[in-house]
Amino acid sequence: MSHKMMQEKDSIDYVEGEILNDPERSHAAASFEGLSEDEEKKLQKRLLRKVDLHLVASLFGLFIFNILDRSNIANARLGGLQKDLHLTDTQYQTAVSIMFVGYLLGQVPSNIFLTRVKPSRYIPVAILVWGGISLCTAATHNFVGIFLVRFFLGFAESPFFSGALLLISSWYTPAEIAPRVAFMYCGNTVANGFGGLLAAGVLKGMDGAGGLEGWRWLYIIEGGGTVLVGVIAFWLLPDFPNSGPKPWLTEQERRFAEWRLTRAAHDETDENGPVKQAIKDALTDPKVWALVLIQICLLSSQTWTYFFPTIVKTLGYGQVVTLLITAPVYFFGFFTALGNSLVAARTGKRAILIMWPLTVDIIGNIMVIASHSTAVRYTGMFLMCAGSYSAFNVVQAWIGSTIPRTRTKRAITYAMVNMFGNMSNIYGAYFFPSSSAPQFVSGGITLSSFALGGICAAAALGLYLRYLNKKATEQEKNDGVARYKFIY
Numbered sequence: 137m138s139h140k141m142m143q144e145k146d147s148i149d150y151v152e153g154e155i156l157n158d159p160e161r162s163h164a165a166a167s168f169e170g171l172s173e174d175e176e177k178k179l180q181k182r183l184l185r186k187v188d189l190h191l192v193a194s195l196f197g198l199f200i201f202n203i204l205d206r207s208n209i210a211n212a213r214l215g216g217l218q219k220d221l222h223l224t225d226t227q228y229q230t231a232v233s234i235m236f237v238g239y240l241l242g243q244v245p246s247n248i249f250l251t252r253v254k255p256s257r258y259i260p261v262a263i264l265v266w267g268g269i270s271l272c273t274a275a276t277h278n279f280v281g282i283f284l285v286r287f288f289l290g291f292a293e294s295p296f297f298s299g300a301l302l303l304i305s306s307w308y309t310p311a312e313i314a315p316r317v318a319f320m321y322c323g324n325t326v327a328n329g330f331g332g333l334l335a336a337g338v339l340k341g342m343d344g345a346g347g348l349e350g351w352r353w354l355y356i357i358e359g360g361g362t363v364l365v366g367v368i369a370f371w372l373l374p375d376f377p378n379s380g381p382k383p384w385l386t387e388q389e390r391r392f393a394e395w396r397l398t399r400a401a402h403d404e405t406d407e408n409g410p411v412k413q414a415i416k417d418a419l420t421d422p423k424v425w426a427l428v429l430i431q432i433c434l435l436s437s438q439t440w441t442y443f444f445p446t447i448v449k450t451l452g453y454g455q456v457v458t459l460l461i462t463a464p465v466y467f468f469g470f471f472t473a474l475g476n477s478l479v480a481a482r483t484g485k486r487a488i489l490i491m492w493p494l495t496v497d498i499i500g501n502i503m504v505i506a507s508h509s510t511a512v513r514y515t516g517m518f519l520m521c522a523g524s525y526s527a528f529n530v531v532q533a534w535i536g537s538t539i540p541r542t543r544t545k546r547a548i549t550y551a552m553v554n555m556f557g558n559m560s561n562i563y564g565a566y567f568f569p570s571s572s573a574p575q576f577v578s579g580g581i582t583l584s585s586f587a588l589g590g591i592c593a594a595a596a597l598g599l600y601l602r603y604l605n606k607k608a609t610e611q612e613k614n615d616g617v618a619r620y621k622f623i624y
Contacts, residue, residue: 168395183389187307190384192316194372195300198263199323201362202296204331205270208358210445211335214455215351225570227279234283235290236561242294243555247547248411250299259299260369266292267362274352298551301532305546306376307393309400310537310623311481318477318529322470325525329466336459409542418548423538426597430531431557433590437497437583438524439564450574451510469521476526484623486534487598490527494587497523505580537623598624
């Protein structure tokens, strides 16, 4: 252990895994460089405006292309991909799910590596690679081809999402994370909504152009767009606050960015810790596993996404109309998810803002599988989307406040939660076989069961964090030392 680390260990106490601050250090950090409260507020407002523009807005745009390249196989299926590649239902489902094998295997190693390198270089390189691989899908002609392309696409995409969450949690305080994650993740709903509109135009207008099927043009256009934004990302993305000067921040703003995060974490600096210790801490922390369980249940309830055009088609409309009417569902999910995250930021609540959307998700599933009315089933699809997407953003924000330090442990936690949660996309690819159309009863029941599990897990974690806060308050009364309080 280095001398610096020994000094940090001596200055911070650990009780039941919670960070306790040194009263003298807290007193010294009461204000930033002698600024008044009004001056500090103005500085913070200016800082957040710049970080929102350079980080969150960039991640929002990049995430749109991330989702398009990952999920456009659902739209391509309506354009004849399955027929042209001579895929059985099982082979198509395998092609959907195999992407997540590579995606999951790369999560933890990639996020650990990200804490040691410049995100502004590492993430754009990953974008260029997955954009190129996505382009290659247009050249596939059989099951083996699309199987291999999807498998390597998963590896190439693995650095982005967990890395983006780590970057956000490294620039914002726990109370600020929820709306930023929501805005970034709304790129998902925008991508799915816009993807349907784009697919409708490409599949109808470019089918046969240059001797290529419309779905191949879809991959060429979207993959080429991803390569382009990957190049632009080299100039868009920032590194961590303590990684040196930023051309878009003054030196005072950069120091303030570090200072306020240290204050929010009770004077513990956001630095990298030993990888071995961080892995051990993450694996033995019950809070981490509770978050993993919530994410597994949540993303399992969301696996309808990869079959949504197929599900919508059971309403009885043609290909173009089917793709067009998927868009309003996702745009509705965009606004409800953003609204729920703003409520999370304003109220500081987490568990209840995960529980109520998942309840709405269950109601939507029941409407889709239990009714034969087009209006009822289509309304249920709105509720499914609003419920599952609104809960997701709050879970990601909850990770940052529940596992505040070290950066390495937080990176591993984000990767673990994302890795285990996205396992749902492997087995979830088999929830909606064509044989169960048009009601997809078994799939709806399965998704509702996972949503119910997420409700129970969120409630349990909320009660546990409340217990830890109560215990910390009692200890404060005994020794007068302030302790870290969890958001629940």
